[in-house]
Amino acid sequence: MDAEGRHDGEPCPRCGSTATITYHYVEGFEELECPACGYASDAHELAALGRLALGLPERPPTGRGAATTEPDSPLEREASSYPRRSLRA
Numbered sequence: 857m858d859a860e861g862r863h864d865g866e867p868c869p870r871c872g873s874t875a876t877i878t879y880h881y882v883e884g885f886e887e888l889e890c891p892a893c894g895y896a897s898d899a900h901e902l903a904a905l906g907r908l909a910l911g912l913p914e915r916p917p918t919g920r921g922a923a924t925t926e927p928d929s930p931l932e933r934e935a936s937s938y939p940r941r942s943l944r945a
Contacts, residue, residue, distance in 0.1 A: 858882065870895040 859879035868876050868890035876895075879887045888897040896902075 859887070868893060868895050 859881045861877045861879050863875070864878045865874045866876050866878055866888060867874050868888070871890060871893040873890055873892040875892055876888055876890045879889070881887075889895065
């Protein structure tokens with residue numbers, strides 16, 4: 857899946873910065889990333905894939921985990937720090 861990254865000025869939900877990058881996919885969905893604080897709207901999905909790849913069980917949703925996009929474990933923090941695509945803005 858190729859995405860087109862644009863600086864649309866959408867504010868970051870974590871830090872409020874408008875220097876974010878919105879990736880628009882032809883499949884019809886979008887992802888938001890913030891270079892200022894490292895926020896990535898897909899961080900939880902990437903962490904879940906990392907856990908699956910390592911054979912770790914999936915965690916049931918908790919009150920905190922379902923409402924935030926911040927990584928909870930070292931594995932999630934590591935997975936969310938990997939670059940996922942190049943910028944074409």
